[in-house]
Amino acid sequence: MTAAPVALYVHVPFCVSLCPFCDFVVYAGAAARGPRNRVAAFLGALLTELELRADALGESAGSVPLETVYFGGGTPSLLPPEAVAQLLERARVRFGLRAGAEVTLEANPGPDERGDARAWREAGITRLSFGAQSLDAGELRSLGRRHAPEDVAAAIEEARSAGVGSVSLDLLYDVPSSTEERWAGTLDAALALSPDHLSLYALTLGDPDAEGLTGPDGDHLPTTSGARRWRDRARPQQDDERAAAQYRHAVERLAADGWHGYEISNWARPGHESRHNLVYWERRPYEAIGPGAHAFDGEGRRWNAARLDSYVDALSGPTPSLPPGGSERLDPETAAAEAVILALRTDRGVPAKGADEPPLADVAPWAETAGLLARDGDRLVLTTQGRLLSNELFSRLV
16 A cells, blocks of 8 residues: 655646746746636646545545645745635545644745735645745845845734744845845844744756756756846856855854754744655655645655646546656665665754664765764764765765
8 A cells, every 4th residue: 555645745836927046837927817827727637636646545545644735836825815725625635634734835925926824824824934035135136036125024924913823934045146244134134034934045056958857747847048048147156155154154143043953954943843844854755736746655756747738638627637747766775875865954864873884884984084974972963064065975875
């Protein structure tokens, strides 16, 4: 019997506009708003996929109630709250939903994009994650963001007033033309707003076309010509040493303020760690629906293709079928390496005895000597330097 998922990810692929650095599956402009929008057709397909995925799980569907549900995107806050409530109700019926489950919705902070915080809470949302990216007006303009710093403050205030239990902010560092001072200002401004959780990501400008991820069954969309030009201009303005300095500043600043750096890119006030993301890092099974969404059953991954047309077409009509996509099963060696890599991303790390066993046995001595790994009681954890150079370390494990 297939392992029952403990979490559900719902991908909502709509945005008012497309940010030039974004590689998520996003359809912007007329597809998201206006008389020709695709939202209603997408929602119908999404509900159908939820039912078909539950059917495919057979007896295991609902045998373990979901601990978390995560509406990601895109901009899920563009959805009608009643649609979110309907999806949560169907998830509750088909998969079960644990009392006190964490239910996250991503939102843009702009007044015409964040929706009504009270309506989100009434729909069942317990956690709002705002894509602030920066609290510097100039950086926001350079990133193509539509909101202003004061919109982030207003969004958090509305969420607090509505009784939303947990509020998170996403911020980017190594932004083109950034400075250590501007990053410190953004971080200070964010802390002054008293969020419960912070996700801090180095701006990564990938090329999904070159990586072969954008074909008919790929989980990415082709990069637009405008985004490609923006990235070509932005890359020379990034700097690895500046990025490292900005990350180190965040580590020290947040530790001094009592924050828990529980994962390479994530900090939380006590009790506000993202339970949904911890499911990923602990390699527990999770279900996923929507274009480009990835699922994991404990042994292998499955993903939906990114194309909205093929997604809706497959799930519509008198005989709906699961959307196109792909899957992969992991051999034991790959699975073991993945488990170690994901565990090392967190502050829990791995048991120290694992340093003498594959896949760490050939890597741990070098990593400890280089100051990338350290002993913390009976655990082996990444140092701050190890977090900065984690890609180098992880590449040696696979």
